[in-house]
Amino acid sequence: MTSSDCTDTEAGTLYVVATPIGNLEDISARALRILRDVALIAAEDTRHSIRLLQHFGITTPLTACHDHNERDESARFLARLQAGDDVALISDAGTPLISDPGFNLVRHVRTAGITVVPVPGACALVAALSAAGLPCDRFVFEGFLPAKAVARQTRLEQLKEEVRTLIFYEAPHRLLDCLSDLEKLWGHERPALLARELTKTFETLKGAPLGELRAWVAADRNQQRGECVLLVSGWQAPEDEDALDARTLKVLDLLLSELPVKRAVALAAEITGVRKNLLYHVALEKKAAASDRPQAAGKSEEGA
Incomplete structure (x- = not known):
């Protein structure tokens, strides 16, 4: 060797x-x-x-x-x-x-x-992701969520607007409680998948919106056994939030011209009331677009 x-x-x-x-x-x-x-x-x-x-x-x-x-x-x-x-x-x-x-x-x-x-x-998380049918170009592995309900709910609240596919390991005796918290905090329509007992005799991969998946697990105690990997699609802004109004864009542009992105977004959110997550993505797009533009002509050319 x-x-x-x-x-x-x-x-x-x-x-x-x-x-x-x-x-x-x-x-x-x-x-x-x-x-x-x-x-x-x-x-x-x-x-x-x-x-x-x-x-x-x-x-x-x-x-x-x-x-x-x-x-x-x-x-x-x-x-x-x-x-x-x-x-x-x-x-x-x-x-x-x-x-x-x-x-x-x-x-x-x-x-x-x-x-x-x-x-x-x-590796269970990679095996589950490869067969989940959820976006896998960017994902985040969170491991095991806290066992206590309050701590688990606090962590899920922090992750609510994470845009990447989320992957969790969960103990079978806490699976239903975890799904209930996810449905309550993230909404019953968020796409998800339960991968259970991967590569074993009773392997199960069940994809469904969180509300449906929670009800399916609650109705069948066999699904609350074995090794569990839980995948949830990342957050997406509601359709009515996809476009920012002209005033918000102007405020964001002015702040971006003077401040770093995170500070500009924080102030813009405070001024306009628009979600930081949405403003942050727009700000990144603006920065990327600006960096792709050709450099302005030099002073000597301007005077020509």
Whole structure:
């Protein structure tokens, strides 16, 4: 194995290895080779991962690296790497660090100047997005929302006018409460999709407006089980807000000529009462249009 970025040629490499999220056929040949060849595998839950390794006949030593011991154990893993051993980091399923442990270990190892190599593979949020039929050119992953209702609703209120497709992980026992909050705060017509038990026997992908999706989940308790990914289409301005009146545009133009975009938008919103989100997008369009225009002729040409 190579360590192309490593400052110490004697040191090992930390491989961040994605594992299947359900269907074991999704593991890559490269991942299997690395798991066999490294000196040690750091796993989120050794009891879970041992079944994966046994299935593929992998006998590499296994040790725990999870939320409760990661900070303390990072020094031990670093010592193995500095001694020349290669180490693989895996989570229970999918790509490590994505709503899973591993961040502190990876940061610690990189700070020490040791190479960290990603070994890509399954990731629930990407799998769900690829099949959702929602805009995927720009999206934001929010991970797990707060478990407590008030904190969850506060966070959803903050995200209400996010224009990118939003992706959440949600625990099955909180799924219905989450959908109810989304419908209440974001409206029952916002397009959404529930991806549940991806790649497994009872895989479900149900796309519908939030109100319909919430009612569908409420009517079938089977949909409140397993691993859940929830995707919601980004906010769009109502049609009657698409065009700004001449006065608002003039105020925005005057402020943009003197101030940075964010400050100009904030003041324009205060003066006109128009939503900051809408003003901000118009301001960005104006800035982009201005930068695309040819430069004005020089003074000598003006006087010609």
